[in-house]
Amino acid sequence: MKELLTGRRALRIDSAIAFAAMVSLQSRPHWQAGDWLWLRVILILFPLLIAIRRIEPALALPGLVVGAYLAVALGQAPWLLYVGIVLALWSLAGRCRQRTVIAVTAGSVLIPIVLDVARVAVAEILRPYDSFGGNLSQLFENIVAAGAPAVVPWPRVALIAVVAMAFLLVRRDRAHVVPARQRWADLRAYLVDPVDSWVRYALLAGALAGMTLVEVRTDLLYGGWWSAPSWMPWGVAAAALVLVFRRRPVVPVVVLTAASLIANWQSYTHYVPLYAALGVALYWLVVTPKKSRSLRWTLPVAIGVLILLPLITRVMRVRYLQLIFPEIKRRGWDYTWNTVLHNSTYDGIAQNIWPVTLSLILLLPVLAAIAVRQLRRNREAARREAELERAAEELEAEQVVLTERAIIARDLHDVVAHAVNLMVIQAETGPDLVRRGEADVLAGFQRIGDAGRRALSELDRLLSTLRDEDGIADPQLAPQPGISDLSQLVADVSDDHLPIELDLQGDLETPPEGQQVTAYRLVQEALTNVVKHARATGVRVAVRSEETGVRVEVTDDGVGFDVAAARRGNRHGLAGMRERVRIEGGTLDIRSTPGAGTTVDAWMPVGGRR
Structure with missing residues (x-):
């Protein structure tokens, strides 16, 4: 990870290219086969792989190749995706082993070829599932009708292989090979690294806003937003950009709640990316571990938002609703055949009631945030408990040292006091011994010498235990009478x-x-x-x-x-x-x-x- 930390400017440049690639995929608002909304929404995610191509190029390269293939198939401009492919090839040649470079490049080149060759067979396989996602088999038939060379440009496919081999030769001597396990560890570290986290938040916000914009354009194509001001759909599409305010999750929750409510009133489709952005904002609101945002108020706020959404769509009165959608007031009220006052614009809006099941689905991120917060709290408690145990062990070790010092002090007192007292007593009896005779004097001095030598011997053994390098008394040295x-x-x-x-x-x-x-x-x-x-x-x-x-x-x-x-x-x-x-x-x-x-x-x- 150290190498990556030194190249943060390069990572920011890659993130800027990824963001630009997401914008470039909005250059053509729709394809002639407009049923493939879900594919065009997913396509917006592929440029994100450019942002991680320095960390895990073996993952980024095949993903970018698939993204370029889908972009061509859906009539979008894939040029920045091709730029990402070249950059991924450069990183692949400098970060992976030669056999990994060859294997990943060969697999990436074969992806569009296999899809192109097998498109008819795939169309037949998918035909029984046409009821899901809008005629999957028809997608491949339309690709065939558009012309295979337009989908799989063989010169570009060959160019990928040539560029990969050229980069492999150029970087052969300067490659810094990183094992696959370490590359995945670097990727996980980058995703949770607090430094430059705003870059990741910006990419996430841009991806969700881009996917929402695809849905808004499709919705406008089919007549959605019939009673909203002209600026409103574009404002809703850009609402996900407020996710960059990760540190202030209340702002994204408020903005995305309003945008989701408006989109539900005005659209013919379900804005899944917009609702996903709201789920992310609710998750951040609850999971953020700050004293000012405790569960005592963040959890009620999150649940309250999910309860208010279906409630507002049921009880919102027309006088307030026409402030949001002036078309209601401009259209005016008419009497129906049974003399009931009627406004067609209001009726079209009022019938779009927020589904309770959608609120229940959005409750899942809130529950996940509670679980993550509890997991973090348990980990913090375990960490503190481990620190307390270490402190207790250190304190106990210090207490043992103090106890041993007290024992040694008592031993020193016993040894020295006893020996010195004997020598003093023998010395005090000296005059009496002199009167008794030379033999008694010599015996008295002998006892004094013996007591002194024993005291020195025991003192030497006690001091030897203090000098023990492991702090453990040597039974051969410690005095153990x-x-x-x-x-x-x-x-x-x-x-x-x-x-x-x-x-x-x-x-x-x-x-x-x-x-x-x-x-x-x-x-x-x-x-x-x-x-x-x-x-x-x-x-x-x-x-x-x-x-x-x-x-x-x-x-x-x-x-x-x-x-x-x-x-x-x-x-x-x-x-x-x-x-x-x-x-x-x-x-x-x-x-x-x-x-x-x-x-x-x-x-x-x-x-x-x-």
Whole structure:
């Protein structure tokens, strides 16, 4: 599509040629066989293929050849269609593969030849269906009577093949081959592209106005518009041009409703293109997704128009009708044989009542607009829901990151605080160790070094998890101590001044990893608090692994503390203990009284992780 976007000026030129070709097909108002109105109306659509010949020439070329054939058969001037054929051949040679060019050109050349050769057989095949569309078989017989060379000019057919081969040779090295699937995708993109949409609206309006003009001319030929001002039929024919006001659909609805009503009063035929234009305007009125044009008023307006059309033709009074058609007033009123006041012009107009079935048919575009609008709304809702889901996932990912950061922060606190407290305590006991002797001093320094090395090791592993490129902790690097590591922890903390009793019961490997880590961190934080604050002479650590969960209990005989005051003081160690237990779906009970020691009791049930 990028190549097409850079050639918008060329697309506009093609659209101008297409519009001119539609005008040129109006050069001869009628053909000697006037029954072929529907063919002359359809013929107006073929020049539209010129507008897409750069995008999909394989579709435009055969269509333009068929259009030129019908134009000659119906006595119209096809010269601009031939210009479109040449342009389509040029695009075909530069946009499609050589075999596609040859196949499409051969098929396009064979179309008029086959129709010309088989015209008699086709006429016989169509003869049983003469009651539909006005003697189809007679059409081909009239073509024969007009002379086959006039319908299929063999030099022009040969010229198409020669021009195609010449263009293929000229553009052989500069061709930009586009696959058929991509060409169809480009065509769909062009039809919905908001840029230069006014060009497409102008072509649509011109095509519908041109088809309406064909019907108006035919209607005038057969005596229609007998009581209308001379300008009125041409105004009705041009009414479809208001479709260029796509952004203001109210204007086309009003103008086309009035034109359709007038055409129904004055014509002998059904103006299908005009009614189609009204259907397009009603569709645009309802489908346009703007706040100022909600369904609350556009739908009642559209339905109201369809209800008013048959109603007006039934209740319109003569004093108002003669304002539209002055011929009623000029003709005057006469008495009939039974002394009833009579106006022949008014009677001819009044009997043309708008069919209710036509309003029902025009209701279909309105229903289609509602369906399309609902489909767009569902797509928009789905898009917003997808955006909300992505936002929720991103928020959840951010929350996970924050949670992991909090966990890592707690781990850092546990590791650093515990190790530093041990080193501080060992350093404070230095004077006593000096008095005891050199051996005790060396053992104290050894414990300080061991605590420092363990702290550095765990810090290094924690920082390694933060440096992980995928944001996932490496089990080999992340610190994951468990219940079985409590023996080493107790051994590191206990000494002659603070004996620690460790009681481990049950299968220590059964609890899940999260509970293992939590149990270790609870004991570690509790022992840190004992060493730092309790001034205890003994500690008991009990861990029981049961089928229903894990219980951790740390009891000391220290000085104790005020639990409520500590909670108000926002002590990080106690808050971290509660948070760890809460994550595992457990409960934490801290019992302490000043002067009576402290008990930390935690219970973590199986499957309780949140």
